[in-house]
Amino acid sequence: MKPFKLDWLILPLLGIAVVLLAWQLSSKTWAKELPSPSKTWDASKDYVLKPFEKRGEMDQGILRFTWYSLVLVAKGYAIALIVGTPIGFFLGLSKAFTKTFDPIIQVLRPVSPLAWLPLGLVLFLGAGKQASELGALFTIAICAMWPTVLNTAVGVRAVPQDYLNVAKVLQLSRWKTLTKVLIPATLPYMFTGFRLSLGIAWLVIVAAEMLTGRPGVGGFLWQEYNALLYEHIILCIITIGVVGFVLDRLMSLVESRFKTA
Amino acid sequence: MPYLELKSVSKGYGSDGARTEVLRDVNLAIEQGEFVAIVGYSGAGKTTLMSILAGLIRPDTGSVTLEGREMSGPGPDRGLVFQNYSLLPWLTVAENIRLAVDQVFPKKSEAERAAHATEFIEMVNLTPARDKLPRELSGGMRQRVSVARTMSMNPKVLLCDEPLSALDALTRANLQDEITRIRTLHRQTVVLVTNDPDEAILLADRVIPLTAGPNATLGRSFIVDLPHPRDRKALNHNLRFRELRREISEFLLQSRQDRHATLTRKLTLPDIEPEDLAIPRSRLGRTRPLRAHELKEATVEVTS
Ligand SMILES: Nc1ncnc2c1ncn2[C@@H]1O[C@H](COP(=O)(O)OP(=O)(O)O)[C@@H](O)[C@H]1O
Ligand SMILES: [Mg+2]
Numbered sequence: 001m002k003p004f005k006l007d008w009l010i011l012p013l014l015g016i017a018v019v020l021l022a023w024q025l026s027s028k029t030w031a032k033e034l035p036s037p038s039k040t041w042d043a044s045k046d047y048v049l050k051p052f053e054k055r056g057e058m059d060q061g062i063l064r065f066t067w068y069s070l071v072l073v074a075k076g077y078a079i080a081l082i083v084g085t086p087i088g089f090f091l092g093l094s095k096a097f098t099k100t101f102d103p104i105i106q107v108l109r110p111v112s113p114l115a116w117l118p119l120g121l122v123l124f125l126g127a128g129k130q131a132s133e134l135g136a137l138f139t140i141a142i143c144a145m146w147p148t149v150l151n152t153a154v155g156v157r158a159v160p161q162d163y164l165n166v167a168k169v170l171q172l173s174r175w176k177t178l179t180k181v182l183i184p185a186t187l188p189y190m191f192t193g194f195r196l197s198l199g200i201a202w203l204v205i206v207a208a209e210m211l212t213g214r215p216g217v218g219g220f221l222w223q224e225y226n227a228l229l230y231e232h233i234i235l236c237i238i239t240i241g242v243v244g245f246v247l248d249r250l251m252s253l254v255e256s257r258f259k260t261a
Numbered sequence: 262m263p264y265l266e267l268k269s270v271s272k273g274y275g276s277d278g279a280r281t282e283v284l285r286d287v288n289l290a291i292e293q294g295e296f297v298a299i300v301g302y303s304g305a306g307k308t309t310l311m312s313i314l315a316g317l318i319r320p321d322t323g324s325v326t327l328e329g330r331e332m333s334g335p336g337p338d339r340g341l342v343f344q345n346y347s348l349l350p351w352l353t354v355a356e357n358i359r360l361a362v363d364q365v366f367p368k369k370s371e372a373e374r375a376a377h378a379t380e381f382i383e384m385v386n387l388t389p390a391r392d393k394l395p396r397e398l399s400g401g402m403r404q405r406v407s408v409a410r411t412m413s414m415n416p417k418v419l420l421c422d423e424p425l426s427a428l429d430a431l432t433r434a435n436l437q438d439e440i441t442r443i444r445t446l447h448r449q450t451v452v453l454v455t456n457d458p459d460e461a462i463l464l465a466d467r468v469i470p471l472t473a474g475p476n477a478t479l480g481r482s483f484i485v486d487l488p489h490p491r492d493r494k495a496l497n498h499n500l501r502f503r504e505l506r507r508e509i510s511e512f513l514l515q516s517r518q519d520r521h522a523t524l525t526r527k528l529t530l531p532d533i534e535p536e537d538l539a540i541p542r543s544r545l546g547r548t549r550p551l552r553a554h555e556l557k558e559a560t561v562e563v564t565s
Contacts, residue, residue: 171337
């Protein structure tokens with residue numbers, strides 16, 4: 001189709017309309033338990049129009065839930081970056097380190113958050129009330145770390161020999177070579193890793209909240225499923241998707257700033 | 262005793278089976294304040310030679326001495342102007358130069374270092390561009406930053422690895438003049454590598470050809486006894502200049518002919534065949550590649 005005026009707006013709206021129609025048809029035909037779009041809206045209105053209201057522990061406005069989730073993600077994500085970036089640098093700089101740890105990393109990388117979480121809870125069993133939060137943080141950090149680790153390592157290996165030669169001719173110390181040459185040269189790769197890591201951290205949060213029953217979008221989703229309030233499941237899915245999309249866009253903006261360097 | 266000296270230096274890359282000997286038995290002696298140009302074909306080993314002089318790579322055999330002391334690693338006393346500028350792209354012109362100045366003169370005060378950097382930015386006439394990033398500059402400007410960065414370290418020897426090869430003819434002529442000017446200003450010892458005999462004769466006191474590789478070595482010195490300043494246009498009619506150019510070119514050609522050989526290798530041709538329209542297409546998209554790589558056995562004459 002030829003591009004036309006306002007196509008950036010009209011075509012996405014068309015896409016949404018198609019999906020809504022399919023949803024409506026499904027709820028009327030083969031998936032009788034699925035709430036229709038209008039029913040979903042009616043049941044979700046309160047949560048969307050008063051997004052910050054707190055009526056009870058598990059009955060809060062959707063943005064309030066989102067905020068809890070974001071705070072938890074931010075903490076876990078921060079741990080992932082703080083731990084993952086240095087590991088990436090070591091992998092990129094040292095062949096011996098790579099040979100030693102790469103196999104383990106490749107094995108741990110595909111393990112699902114659902115598998116890590118019980119281990120996280122066990123690890124922090126002694127922490128009492130904090131156990132569920134610490135377990136969730138552990139899970140987010142360990143799942144979200146890998147893109148940062150691997151992209152940083154690739155970035156360090158891709159630093160042009162010319163830049164390293166400059167550092168050598170100037171006899172920069174190891175520390176200065178790291179801060180003045182290696183880190184700036186690796187930044188674009190690091191930020192690609194950071195963006196991918198953030199996406200994963202957000203994926204994991206939902207699983208973590210569902211299993212620990214913490215208040216947040218994921219916890220709310222799971223509770224409403226158990227309470228047979230299926231409309232709210234859809235509300236949560238849409239919220240999770242939109243928030244994930246916004247986070248990814250924001251990180252892309254940051255990333256593209258460093259790409260030009 | 263020579264100022265900078267290479268003694269029976271050799272260097273090869275790779276191990277056993279895939280080994281290529283790049284340099285063999287290279288000897289070079291340079292006096293303080295001398296401007297020596299080394300001319301050679303690309304791939305002969307010029308960058309390798311310069312990297313050895315700069316201490317970036319170690320020769321397999323032989324020694325590098327500066328003022329009688331053996332050199333084992335790189336250092337700011339041998340300033341290298343890289344073939345591809347090698348400016349750090351995330352730093353501005355001034356910052357690139359400051360990185361070098363701060364490193365080489367840690368004892369000077371902040372103000373002195375700033376003034377020192379400014380002096381060298383001015384030297385290459387880049388004051389208006391001092392806060393620009395390298396990617397905002399033309400190739401010639403980048404190379405001038407690179408020269409300024411190297412000169413700001415007050416090196417004992419200035420090593421230039423084909424500094425002008427990537428530039429257009431006009432910019433090249435400009436920068437040649439600039440190098441002559443800077444060199445006269447600082448009475449700098451210079452080793453310049455180039456693939457252009459004219460450039461070598463125009464700039465240097467002495468031209469040494471590097472024979473074609475592998476196993477390249479330096480030929481005899483050609484003393485350039487032309488008075489300074491040398492005018493590019495007038496030189497073309499100068500008999501001595503033409504004689505030198507002929508001699509050096511003949512030396513290089515001869516060294517190349519000595520190494521004629523043929524080599525058969527598989528060439529993977531790029532995918533540039535036109536699409537074959539006779540191949541039936543499915544409406545849903547391509548069911549198989551419409552072009553094919555072609556593998557071809559070719560015999561090519563090589564000169565190394
Ligand atoms: N790091 C390296 N490893 C293996 N071979 C190399 C390396 N650097 C250069 N060579 C080879 O050595 C030869 C000389 O290279 P170089 O010194 O860059 O030549 P020039 O600067 O004269 O063009 C070339 O054949 C090149 O392929
Ligand atoms: Mg070269």
